[in-house]
Amino acid sequence: MAIRVLLVDDHRILRDALRLALAREEGIEVVAEAGTAAEALDSAAALRPDVVVLDIGLPDLSGLEVAARLRRLPQPPQVVALSAQTDKRFVSEMLRSGAQAYVTKSSAAEQLVRAVRAVAAGSSYLCPEVADALVSEVRALGGDAPRLGRREHEVLRLLAGGARSAEIAEKLHISPATVDVHRRNIMRKLDLHSVAELTRYAVREGIVAP
Template sequence: MKTRLLLAEDHLMFRQSLRILLEQEADIAVVGEVGDGMELLRCVSEIRPDVVCMDIGLPGLDGIEATRRLRSIAPDVKIVGLSTHTDKHFILEMLHAGALGYVTKNEAGEELLRAIRAVRLGRTYLTPRVAETVADALLNRDGSRAAAPALSSRESQVLRLVTNGNTSTQIAEQLFISPATVDVHRRNIMRKLNLHSVADLTRYAIRHGLITN
């Protein structure tokens, strides 16, 4: 039986190239494509894919928060995270949210196929480079944990949404909190990261693989 796969990627040309790659595989059927996180949740409810390949920087609702919600509404769906970067913070966030696989976009060939087949069977799959990053983070070999205060899970969500252009009101609606609470999180993020503007936050997010420039 073919693996029913849904692609969630906002860059159309990259999504089309992935579809061409995947449709060459006899055991994989691409059953849908979406370009933002809210559309993804609606589509999963309708078509119930086996696997979702998801960009962590989706607009509307980022891939990490979308993964959390998918684990609640469709726990049988397996998720592979896609990103242009290998920053440990976002890899670990995606895995903690419920993804079983993580592949960087520049490895999205054979490695992606391996990841899809592994997660379909309920196995975890990380590319060698990603696995090394995770090991470094867990062992704290790079010492960065002491150098920079970690953001809470909620602060990370707010950071991603702010740098994707959402207002406090829009963020509040997506996270089911008040705009005043969003503003508190924004101030805490800036204090922890020693940043002073949305432009600074955006540069930080680009550097750490949350959004692309």
């Protein structure tokens, strides 16, 4: 079944380019477009898309508020935030508001496709440009992360990169069950409760590779 996408951006030319990029991908269907927050919320409620690609800078309502309202729908979609900003504050606020991915408008269309596929599969995603900016800022601040084992760091890094248990198992030559054990141990040690929280932690602590 195709991943059903609602594309939200107030710039028609950019929206057309993104729609064409997504439409070329097998297994992805753009079911509607919107140029305002009101249109986006109405379309999301009526069409129940799997993923909403959401511009942060809409003319009638902040993307932060739109993301929060999308979370309150009976069948909330996954949200990919789309922005020209790489500032840590914007990224953190969008993730707290409910976005599972963050992609800059300057990123290649390939990054948007990766983000859509990742969130549709239940993972999180940060485009390399954003990850680089956050990691650089975190490293400049310094600080020590709670101690994780070597294998736990490897599993956390791959999880934060959007990989699923089967993919991690194949890369690390371990069983998917072992991956799940590592994930549970990581969550217990860090007192985190979702892959999205693990991703935010990995970026904050510089575990995600630049």
